[in-house]
Amino acid sequence: MELTNITGLKGQITVPGDKSISHRSIILGSIAKGTTEAHNFLEGADCLATIDCFRKLGVEIEQKQDTVIVHGKGLYGLTPPSDILNVENSGTTTRLISGILCGQEFDSKISGDESLNLRPMKRIMEPLTQMGANISSILRNDCAPLYITKGNLHGIHYTSPVPSAQVKSCILLAGLYAEGETSVTESTLSRNHTELMLQNFGADLTSSHELLDIRTTASIRPGSELYAQKIMVPGDISSAAYFIAAGLIVPDSEILIKNVGINPTRAGMLKVCEDMGGDVTLLNEHTSSGEKAADILVRTSQLHGITIEGSIIPALIDEIPVIAVMAAMAEGTTIIRDAGELRVKETDRIETITDNLRAMGCPADPTFDGMVIEGGRPLHGATVHTLFDHRIAMAFSVAALAAEGTTHILNSECVDVSYPSFYDTFELLL
Ligand SMILES: O=C(O)C1=C[C@@H](OP(=O)(O)O)[C@@H](O)[C@H](O)C1
Numbered sequence: 001m002e003l004t005n006i007t008g009l010k011g012q013i014t015v016p017g018d019k020s021i022s023h024r025s026i027i028l029g030s031i032a033k034g035t036t037e038a039h040n041f042l043e044g045a046d047c048l049a050t051i052d053c054f055r056k057l058g059v060e061i062e063q064k065q066d067t068v069i070v071h072g073k074g075l076y077g078l079t080p081p082s083d084i085l086n087v088e089n090s091g092t093t094t095r096l097i098s099g100i101l102c103g104q105e106f107d108s109k110i111s112g113d114e115s116l117n118l119r120p121m122k123r124i125m126e127p128l129t130q131m132g133a134n135i136s137s138i139l140r141n142d143c144a145p146l147y148i149t150k151g152n153l154h155g156i157h158y159t160s161p162v163p164s165a166q167v168k169s170c171i172l173l174a175g176l177y178a179e180g181e182t183s184v185t186e187s188t189l190s191r192n193h194t195e196l197m198l199q200n201f202g203a204d205l206t207s208s209h210e211l212l213d214i215r216t217t218a219s220i221r222p223g224s225e226l227y228a229q230k231i232m233v234p235g236d237i238s239s240a241a242y243f244i245a246a247g248l249i250v251p252d253s254e255i256l257i258k259n260v261g262i263n264p265t266r267a268g269m270l271k272v273c274e275d276m277g278g279d280v281t282l283l284n285e286h287t288s289s290g291e292k293a294a295d296i297l298v299r300t301s302q303l304h305g306i307t308i309e310g311s312i313i314p315a316l317i318d319e320i321p322v323i324a325v326m327a328a329m330a331e332g333t334t335i336i337r338d339a340g341e342l343r344v345k346e347t348d349r350i351e352t353i354t355d356n357l358r359a360m361g362c363p364a365d366p367t368f369d370g371m372v373i374e375g376g377r378p379l380h381g382a383t384v385h386t387l388f389d390h391r392i393a394m395a396f397s398v399a400a401l402a403a404e405g406t407t408h409i410l411n412s413e414c415v416d417v418s419y420p421s422f423y424d425t426f427e428l429l430l
């Protein structure tokens with residue numbers, strides 16, 4: 001993709017459904033009794049991989065554009081897959097499905113693409129093994145391909161060493177098949193869609209906050225069946241983030257993004273925009289399927305650098321690539337800390353972000369758990385190496401709109417992972 005600088009992004013858009021909630025609609029719908037309907041489902045490659053895996057486990061799933069109908073099999077109705085489960089590029093699919101597969105009577109194998117098979121799986125293998133699961137890394141490198149055979153699960157009380165919703169969700173889903181109570185304590189609350197949705201599906205799940213709402217424990221007790229739901233998936237704030245950033249940094253812009261999920265465990269980007277001096281307003285706040293949503297109005301603003309660290313990090317972890325682009329356009333220095341998790345995403349995002357910022361003329365240095373960005377110098381066009389990471393492709397497409405000259409985004413088709421119509425949405429604002 002070749003992009004050049006522009007001014008005046010104006011208009012009203014919607015962004016596709018939330019990726020995390022779309023995955024969970026398929027996963028919980030498959031193991032619930034009855035027919036689950038998910039509307040505004042994200043038709044991105046990651047969520048389609050989840051559909052494909054559950055079809056291989058015997059679940060009938062109909063897809064009519066962005067409506068998905070899942071004919072649930074109940075907690076004990078999945079059937080042995082005839083083939084390896086291909087999770088492609090999706091960490092969420094890998095870790096959440098593993099929790100469920102450890103509770104089944106049959107064997108299964110999970111594998112993904114080159115990037116996925118390099119991502120750490122010890123973080124789920126360890127707690128699942130403590131629960132009595134039989135899960136192993138086929139290449140013995142603590143990564144996928146994973147091999148799961150029948151185990152007898154019992155509940156554990158696990159304190160998660162990483163702030164990860166995927167780890168938490170994996171353990172809670174395994175807890176549906178375990179004897180006794182399973183709980184997961186996190187020092188910082190990660191996205192809580194699994195907890196909210198499990199409660200809506202009728203699971204016996206409670207969540208308690210300690211220490212000023214930061215340290216949180218989610219506990220699940222097995223036994224009860226889950227029951228199908230109708231789910232209205234809100235727009236994905238991680239996808240809206242590119243248009244929020246573009247609206248702020250492209251001169252003379254005003255963009256209204258309709259119906260975006262603003263669950264507080266996901267909305268750290270909004271706080272960062274405010275702290276950087278961005279003109280971002282929430283309108284029409286409402287709740288849908290237990291998730292908060294709003295329209296987001298963005299106008300061009302002069303941003304300034306800030307420090308982003310601590311408990312806000314999990315609430316904006318996927319938005320850091322585009323926040324880094326905003327930081328490059330802001331006056332002064334932005335420091336990002338406590339974000340070591342970026343090193344184990346689709347790429348080592350600390351390196352991919354800082355390498356590409358430097359290529360565009362912004363001084364940016366990686367640190368072990370974040371980066372330091374010297375903002376306020378004009379960006380210039382460059383060749384952006386996405387390394388097939390969808391978030392790097394989209395973040396640097398936004399940078400290209402504010403950079404002098406032409407920017408080449410290599411392998412830009414990787415946006416299909418979470419936002420296939422990304423470039424079409426931009427067309428609507430020209
Ligand atoms: O649970 C989820 O849906 C997700 C959790 C996050 O990963 P971690 O839980 O590994 O931080 C996030 O980066 C990913 O895009 C989606």
Ligand SMILES: C=C(OP(=O)(O)O)C(=O)O
Pocket residue numbers: 046089090091092093318345346391418
């Ligand atoms: C990290 C991401 O997703 P996953 O972990 O599901 O691959 C992402 O979408 O940025």
